[in-house]
Amino acid sequence: MLSELFKKTFGRSHEAHSVAPGRVNLIGEHTDYNDGFVFPAAIDFATQVLAAPRSDRIINMVAVDVESQRNRFSLDDIQFDNAMMWSNYARGVFNVLQEAGFTLSGMDLLITGNVPQGAGLSSSASFEVALLKVASDLCGLSLTGTQAAQLGQRAENEFVGCACGIMDQLICALGQQGRAMLLDCRSLVPQYTPISPEYQIVIINSNVKRGLVESEYNDRRAQCEGAARALGVNALRDATLVQLKHWKHKLTEMEYRRAKHVISENDRTLEFAEALTRGDYGQVSALMRASHQSMKNDFEITVPAIDYLVDLVHGILGDTGGVRMTGGGFGGCIVALCPTDKVDAVKRAVARHYQAETGLVADIYVCTAEDGAFAG
Structure with missing residues (x-):
């Protein structure tokens, strides 16, 4: 149980838990950053993040699936980490949240997931959106799915250095069960189409x-x-x-x-x-x-x-x-x-x-x- 692992790792119970799916794009490739149309679906592989607040300004993370690596940094000094590259997605998320004017506290984070990495199923966007959801819940930010997607994209563009479009983060945030999403990447208005149960x-x-x-x-x-x-x-x-x-x-x-x-x-x-x-x-x-x-x-x-x-x-x-x-x-x-x-x-x-x-x-x-x- 993840709740037990969190307690064992940090010596207390978690107070927030987020789940963000990976995604697959059915059609519409490399159109998103050209303000075009895409047609993704969120899938039943996901990143989970458990969190509890800290009394200081430290983000203290444990990545269960990366040999339980620990990574920590201060919200007052967020730098790129060349040693643990996975941590930069989190660093980027917290950096853009603060740049956007949101007030954050330190937190302990337990991170795990089963989205295949390096396969084009958006493990990075899943991670970013899961972090944004847990931070929103823990710190009372009241982010919308569209806001979260835009912040996740900005984190990946500006901090991680990959010029991705908006599709991955938006479907990870706003996917619907049993449906795929036709997304206009300019207006960010989604339309949903059922996938036949056959x-x-x-x-x-x-x-x-x-x-x-x-x-x-x-x-x-x-x-x-x-x-x-x-x-x-x-x-x-x-x-x-x-x-x-x-x-x-x-x-x-x-x-x-x-x-x-x-x-x-x-x-x-x-x-x-x-x-x-x-x-x-x-x-x-x-x-x-x-x-x-x-x-x-x-x-x-x-x-x-x-x-x-x-x-x-x-x-x-x-x-x-x-x-x-x-x-x-x-x-x-x-x-x-x-x-x-x-x-x-x-x-x-x-x-x-x-x-x-x-x-x-x-x-x-x-x-x-x-x-x-x-x-x-």
């Missing part, structure tokens, strides 16, 4: 080790911003494929392909929400397939093992469900909307063929959509 969210972790992800991510963001400037728009959200082709001569070849992905992916995401609402899984399949090909050819963020997995699962699902790479890229996971009666066939095919083809063993998670930390 379908499962199947996530397959390629276990390709992801290297240089943050630098590649930041490069892609810079390329998109360069394309938007060349097109004379505030963000690629505001451009069309017709405009892109007309002004192609103003862009480098790389900027053109990056912009082509983002603009077409926004269109696909909106079409996907409509197709899912009407239960048109033939269209769902086609849109997820096109999304993957765009990530492979125009955005260049897939790797051979990921492409192999997508093709393998697509061969089983056909037009009855969809499959694509999900997450930042360069490894990580694929996601499938899979009819329940085909889940076992997908598992068997991956077990039979993936290791023989790549030398790697995939992990398979059959997930449900869950509530975010600030839901309700």
Whole structure:
């Protein structure tokens, strides 16, 4: 029991407990920081944080899953920690909370979770949102889910140094059980679409080790911003494929392909929400397939093992469900909307063929959509 572990670790009982899910994005990749549209679901893997207040200004943390490492710092002197990199997500959260004018006390924190790390399932956003929820409850901050998401994004952008968009934190905060979220990343207004109970969210972790992800991510963001400037728009959200082709001569070849992905992916995401609402899984399949090909050819963020997995699962699902790479890229996971009666066939095919083809063993998670930390 976590409550007993907290008492054993800190010698007293916790007074606040938060749970923030990870997330998987069904479609809409690298569109969020371009003010576009995404379609994620919160999943039943989560970060949990137990907390109790201190009488001083010290944040005292124990990370159960990182060999129970202890990390502490003063709220009056928050510095980047090069020794324990995981602690910087917490340091960033407390730093932006104070910069935003919230009054904090010291606290003891016990942190644990089962969101796979490095797989593109937003373990970092889950951690940030769980911390924001427990701090809000413990210190009476009355944060909304949208406020928490914006603060979490700011912590990751400004303190950790990864130029992520808003999607991860927002779905971790405001996901809904049994539903996926169509999110307009400009207005931050979510719309929810039920996922048929006859379908499962199947996530397959390629276990390709992801290297240089943050630098590649930041490069892609810079390329998109360069394309938007060349097109004379505030963000690629505001451009069309017709405009892109007309002004192609103003862009480098790389900027053109990056912009082509983002603009077409926004269109696909909106079409996907409509197709899912009407239960048109033939269209769902086609849109997820096109999304993957765009990530492979125009955005260049897939790797051979990921492409192999997508093709393998697509061969089983056909037009009855969809499959694509999900997450930042360069490894990580694929996601499938899979009819329940085909889940076992997908598992068997991956077990039979993936290791023989790549030398790697995939992990398979059959997930449900869950509530975010600030839901309700």
